[in-house]
Amino acid sequence: MTNPVLTAAAVLPALYLLYCIYQADRVEKEPAGLLISLAISGIIATFLAMMAESVGYLLVSSVFWEGSILYNFFFYFFVVALSEEGFKYLLLKKRTWNSPAFNCRFDGVVYAVFVSLGFALWENISYVGMYGMQVAILRAVTAIPGHACFGVFMGVWYGLAKKFDLYGNDEKANRYCKLAVIFPVLLHGSYDFIASMENSWFTLVFIVFIAVMFWISLHMVKQQAKRDHYLDGGSYKSVIR
Numbered sequence: 001m002t003n004p005v006l007t008a009a010a011v012l013p014a015l016y017l018l019y020c021i022y023q024a025d026r027v028e029k030e031p032a033g034l035l036i037s038l039a040i041s042g043i044i045a046t047f048l049a050m051m052a053e054s055v056g057y058l059l060v061s062s063v064f065w066e067g068s069i070l071y072n073f074f075f076y077f078f079v080v081a082l083s084e085e086g087f088k089y090l091l092l093k094k095r096t097w098n099s100p101a102f103n104c105r106f107d108g109v110v111y112a113v114f115v116s117l118g119f120a121l122w123e124n125i126s127y128v129g130m131y132g133m134q135v136a137i138l139r140a141v142t143a144i145p146g147h148a149c150f151g152v153f154m155g156v157w158y159g160l161a162k163k164f165d166l167y168g169n170d171e172k173a174n175r176y177c178k179l180a181v182i183f184p185v186l187l188h189g190s191y192d193f194i195a196s197m198e199n200s201w202f203t204l205v206f207i208v209f210i211a212v213m214f215w216i217s218l219h220m221v222k223q224q225a226k227r228d229h230y231l232d233g234g235s236y237k238s239v240i241r
Helices: 004-024 032-061 069-096 107-131 133-141 143-166 170-196 200-226
Strands: none
Touching (some): 004 107, 004 133, 004 200, 032 107, 107 143, 107 200, 143 200
C-alpha cells in the first residue's frame, strides 16, 4: 500500500486500541518486546488462518450450496472463526503461558488483545489496500474493535486459566483454556454469520449485536483492570479510582 492516507487509515484504529489496552494495565506494564512479539504473532496468525480457510472453503463448498444459510453457518463458525481465533490462541499461549512476565490477571487480556489487533491490523491493510477509504472507515468502527472484543473475551478466560494453573488446579485451568477459545469463536462466528445475511432486518440485528458486544467488552476491560491482582497472591493496592 503506497498511499500514505490509506496506510494511516488502515493502521491507526488498531494502534489506538492497542494504546488504550496498554494504558488500562495499571498494576505492572508489560515488556515492550513481549507486546511487539504478540502483535507479530497476530500477523503470523493471519497467514495460518488463510491457509486453513482455503482448505475449509473447499470442504464446506463441496457439501453445501455457497451462499446458503447452512453454508454460511458452517463456513463462518467452523472455518473462519475457528481458524482465526484458534491460531490466535495457539500463538498467544506459545508465547506467554510460561513467560515470567505473565504474573497478573489482567495480563491475559493485554496479551490476547495485542495478538487480536496484530491480526486485525494486517488484515485491515489488505482490505483497505484493495477497497479503499470507504472500507477503511467501515472497518474502523466494526471489524477492528470487533477483533479487540474477541481478544478481550479470550484474555479474560486465559488469565483465569493461568491463575488456576499456578494454584495447581489443572482441571479448572484446562476448562478455562477451552473457554478462552470457545467464547471468541462463538462471537466471531456470530459476527460474520449475521453480517453475511443481506437484508435490512439482519442489518439491524448486526448493529445491535456489535453495540452490545462493544459495551460488554468495554465494561469487562474496566472491571478486570480495576480488580487486577498478582496471580501468586501478592498484595497490590489498586491505583484505579
